[in-house]
Amino acid sequence: VQWVYNFGAGAADGRAEMKNLLGGKGANLAEMASIGLPVPPGFTLTTEVCTRFYEDKCTYPTELKGQVAKALARVEERSGQKFGDATNPLLLSVRSGARASMPGMMDTVLNLGLNDWTVAALAKRSGDRRFAYDSYRRFVQMYSDVVLGIELSHFEKLLERAKQRRGVKQDHELVAEDLEKLVMDYKARVHVEIGMDFPEDPHEQLWGAVGAVFNSWMNQRAKTYRQLHDIPESWGTAVNVQAMVFGNMGSDCATGVAFTRNPSNGANDFYGEFLVNAQGEDVVAGIRTPQELTIKARKSHGSDLPSLEEVMPNIFRELCTMRQQLETHYKDMQDIEFTIQQNKLYMLQTRTGKRTAHAALQIAVDMANEGLISKSQALMRLKPELIDQLLHPTLDPKAKKQVIAKGLPASPGAAAGKVVFSADEAVRRAKDGEKVLLVRIETSPDDIHGLHAAEGQILTIDGVTGEVILGEVPTVPPQLSGAFGIIMAWADEYRTLQVRANAETPNDARQAKEFGAQGIGLVRTEHMFFDGGRIIAMRRMILAADEADRKVALEELLTMQREDITELFRIMDGRPVTVRLLDPPLHEFIPHTEAEMAQVAKAAGVPLNRVRRRAAELQEANPMLGHRGCRLAITYPEICEMQARAIFEAAAAVGKAGGAVPVAEVMVPLVATLQELSILKEVVEKTAAAVQKEQGMNFTYRVGTMIELPRACLQAGKLAEQAEFFSFGTNDLTQTTYGLSRDDAGAFLPEYKAKGIVEQDPFVSLDQEGVGELIKVAVERGRTARDGMKMGICGEHGGDPASIEFCNKVGLDYVSCSPFRVPVARLAAAQAAL
Ligand code: PEP
Numbered sequence: 138v139q140w141v142y143n144f145g146a147g148a149a150d151g152r153a154e155m156k157n158l159l160g161g162k163g164a165n166l167a168e169m170a171s172i173g174l175p176v177p178p179g180f181t182l183t184t185e186v187c188t189r190f191y192e193d194k195c196t197y198p199t200e201l202k203g204q205v206a207k208a209l210a211r212v213e214e215r216s217g218q219k220f221g222d223a224t225n226p227l228l229l230s231v232r233s234g235a236r237a238s239m240p241g242m243m244d245t246v247l248n249l250g251l252n253d254w255t256v257a258a259l260a261k262r263s264g265d266r267r268f269a270y271d272s273y274r275r276f277v278q279m280y281s282d283v284v285l286g287i288e289l290s291h292f293e294k295l296l297e298r299a300k301q302r303r304g305v306k307q308d309h310e311l312v313a314e315d316l317e318k319l320v321m322d323y324k325a326r327v328h329v330e331i332g333m334d335f336p337e338d339p340h341e342q343l344w345g346a347v348g349a350v351f352n353s354w355m356n357q358r359a360k361t362y363r364q365l366h367d368i369p370e371s372w373g374t375a376v377n378v379q380a381m382v383f384g385n386m387g388s389d390c391a392t393g394v395a396f397t398r399n400p401s402n403g404a405n406d407f408y409g410e411f412l413v414n415a416q417g418e419d420v421v422a423g424i425r426t427p428q429e430l431t432i433k434a435r436k437s438h439g440s441d442l443p444s445l446e447e448v449m450p451n452i453f454r455e456l457c458t459m460r461q462q463l464e465t466h467y468k469d470m471q472d473i474e475f476t477i478q479q480n481k482l483y484m485l486q487t488r489t490g491k492r493t494a495h496a497a498l499q500i501a502v503d504m505a506n507e508g509l510i511s512k513s514q515a516l517m518r519l520k521p522e523l524i525d526q527l528l529h530p531t532l533d534p535k536a537k538k539q540v541i542a543k544g545l546p547a548s549p550g551a552a553a554g555k556v557v558f559s560a561d562e563a564v565r566r567a568k569d570g571e572k573v574l575l576v577r578i579e580t581s582p583d584d585i586h587g588l589h590a591a592e593g594q595i596l597t598i599d600g601v602t603g604e605v606i607l608g609e610v611p612t613v614p615p616q617l618s619g620a621f622g623i624i625m626a627w628a629d630e631y632r633t634l635q636v637r638a639n640a641e642t643p644n645d646a647r648q649a650k651e652f653g654a655q656g657i658g659l660v661r662t663e664h665m666f667f668d669g670g671r672i673i674a675m676r677r678m679i680l681a682a683d684e685a686d687r688k689v690a691l692e693e694l695l696t697m698q699r700e701d702i703t704e705l706f707r708i709m710d711g712r713p714v715t716v717r718l719l720d721p722p723l724h725e726f727i728p729h730t731e732a733e734m735a736q737v738a739k740a741a742g743v744p745l746n747r748v749r750r751r752a753a754e755l756q757e758a759n760p761m762l763g764h765r766g767c768r769l770a771i772t773y774p775e776i777c778e779m780q781a782r783a784i785f786e787a788a789a790a791v792g793k794a795g796g797a798v799p800v801a802e803v804m805v806p807l808v809a810t811l812q813e814l815s816i817l818k819e820v821v822e823k824t825a826a827a828v829q830k831e832q833g834m835n836f837t838y839r840v841g842t843m844i845e846l847p848r849a850c851l852q853a854g855k856l857a858e859q860a861e862f863f864s865f866g867t868n869d870l871t872q873t874t875y876g877l878s879r880d881d882a883g884a885f886l887p888e889y890k891a892k893g894i895v896e897q898d899p900f901v902s903l904d905q906e907g908v909g910e911l912i913k914v915a916v917e918r919g920r921t922a923r924d925g926m927k928m929g930i931c932g933e934h935g936g937d938p939a940s941i942e943f944c945n946k947v948g949l950d951y952v953s954c955s956p957f958r959v960p961v962a963r964l965a966a967a968q969a970a971l
């Protein structure tokens with residue numbers, strides 16, 4: 138078994154694809170080495186060593202020692218240095234590297250191989266005794282902490298004492314002699330603490346460090362991190378042993394980090410920073426102000442420190458070449474770490490760079506335009522959820538703002554409102570039309586009492602930066618042009634699924650159209666009746682004493698419904714619009730408290746007793762499985778007739794006004810049997826014929842059904858004799874297939890998820906094994922009965938990427954989702970097609 142993989146400039150045993158075996162860091166070091174980048178030579182002990190280590194009670198496979206010795210010899214050869222040599226010593230870094238990044242969770246040892254002899258050689262090579270002894274001091278401290286388990290505070294105390302002796306405040310003010318003495322003090326302390334000498338033998342040091350890194354896989358920090366990030370314990374970590382390079386050996390040394398493109402806006406600019414005469418930690422620690430890489434960045438940031446381009450122009454050019462080489466090779470934006478040691482550049486790390494949603498789109502578009510990747514690759518690498526982040530309004534960058542606090546950036550977009558401190562108050566004020574921000578005590582209760590004093594104060598929170606700003610800052614609408622527009626256009630080229638929206642208000646319809654919806658897949662007509670004055674007419678209809686009374690109320694509803702649908706047809710401008718007949722049980726329109734019932738009686742002009750009686754009559758034990766959906770239209774055909782009339786008169790009105798006449802799609806909800814559909818289709822057809830005659834014009838329309846009951850799926854072949862289209866109502870279909878109430882599941886689903894009973898909330902992402910199986914059956918049976926029958930989905934799943942992929946696979950024609958999910962669905966549909 139090969140337990141150890143070598144790498145060094147120009148060659149490597151491993152490759153980038155071997156992350157499982159070599160860890161992310163090791164795999165990329167191997168890859169960089171093999172494409173000829175200047176990587177300090179080294180070797181990787183595989184994650185399998187770690188697994189074996191834990192399986193075999195913290196012992197190593199027998200071949201390991203020999204393989205490490207060989208690998209070490211290769212590093213000596215490649216670096217021209219010798220481990221433990223008193224004149225030209227090789228020094229090593231020993232670092233962890235799991236498959237998934239676990240920043241800072243496991244242990245690292247640097248400057249390994251230093252002892253009382255090699256330190257002298259390091260002093261000579263660097264021409265700097267202070268540097269050599271400082272490295273030695275840091276090594277003894279780090280090794281004692283990580284490998285020997287000695288408290289850091291012991292060393293901190295000794296360091297303090299050294300500074301007092303010298304009469305200085307800062308570490309860097311200590312001179313070589315102080316540090317040399319300090320190393321002796323450190324070692325004496327080690328002896329006191331563990332009863333043994335600090336190991337001088339470099340080989341002993343190496344095995345100590347390797348063991349410590351493997352052990353750190355099971356430390357508490359790492360365990361917690363793995364739990365939080367769903368990283369399996371069985372993965373193990375690799376250990377990377379690599380020749381040290383020093384960015385802090387003098388003014389011809391430096392260290393830095395960079396992104397090959399700007400990670401916040403995606404611009405094709407080299408973006409990063411560096412520090413002269415410093416180590417990697419110094420850049421991250423933020424004690425010294427880092428310098429820019431390019432002259433352009435220096436100027437745009439108004440920095441008075443010279444850029445790398447100016448300080449080390451040759452190195453800068455080399456780095457630019459490597460930037461190019463890395464992008465050409467990895468075909469993605471990279472996040473790199475580099476070190477310059479005595480005017481020689483080394484690459485220490487590369488990985489795919491994290492970026493904002495905005496940058497992700499820009500980079501994908503640019504790389505496709507540059508020919509680095511194909512259009513389809515550009516589409517495939519964008520998570521559809523990124524699109525969602527771009528659709529929220531953001532703060533106007535030109536607005537003045539007074540930042541009073543900063544939190545963790547937690548969401549895209551921004552929000553402004555009055556500060557309130559209880560959920561009840563938030564709800565109450567929001568109902569009154571006020572904009573509120575609910576402030577909850579979370580991690581830092583101390584900050585909140587200050588805000589309490591300003592209750593009612595308007596604040597703005599920028600979700601992107603985490604800034605809390607005094608007052609209301611103006612926002613700008615999301616940018617739908619640029620990279621976003623291009624990605625959407627490319628998605629449209631590839632996808633075969635159509636994308637529609639669920640919408641019933643003119644605003645939603647307009648929004649949906651702007652986001653590229655190709656029609657409306659679901660108009661929930663009941664939403665139109667809940668509105669303001671409309672509910673009065675609706676109640677009058679429900680409370681009607683007789684047929685004649687009901688007709689009058691229906692007449693009123695007809696006018697309103699016709700106007701609403703006309704507006705939707707006009708906005709959608711010839712695109713298909715699917716209007717669903719009334720769906721919810723009627724009791725939802727009638728209040729149940731005495732006071733409210735009295736109000737309703739007055740408004741509707743009926744006796745209070747009748748309201749009471751109707752409310753009692755409409756009461757159901759299980760309304761979701763009760764008198765709703767098409768069952769309403771079966772018992773009150775006049776409601777169905779009124780709605781059909783409204784739809785057709787609207788179509789005629791739009792046509793007569795010179796607009797594009799839509800293909801009106803009338804959709805019957807909650808159908809279980811063919812008879813239900815037949816009865817209602819006849820009502821709709823009669824009404825259509827009547828309207829066409831009255832209006833003296835013909836229009837096309839279709840009558841179809843929602844498929845939202847298991848019985849409807851199984852009977853799809855029969856239903857298709859009458860239905861001209863199917864629309865899968867996967868909200869109800871999930872509810873009825875699972876026997877899981879969509880309104881109550883929230884109470885226990887989290888526990889189901891935690892226990893692994895369900896992987897995902899089935900109301901969010903379609904249960905493909907269960908509900909999906911029924912959909913497959915229905916598609917197949919429906920299309921067998923009616924060739925080429927149009928089918929879509931209008932449950933919330935229509936906006937979920939995984940569900941969209943499934944819809945594409947089973948051959949649906951379209952998905953319909955809420956307007957803000959339309960762009961997400963367009964991209965997901967393209968990915969499904971690719
Ligand atoms: C459904 O059941 O999936 C559906 C779209 O209808 P509603 O959510 O209105 O019940």
Ligand code: MG
Pocket residue numbers: 806845866868869
């Ligand atoms: Mg439904």
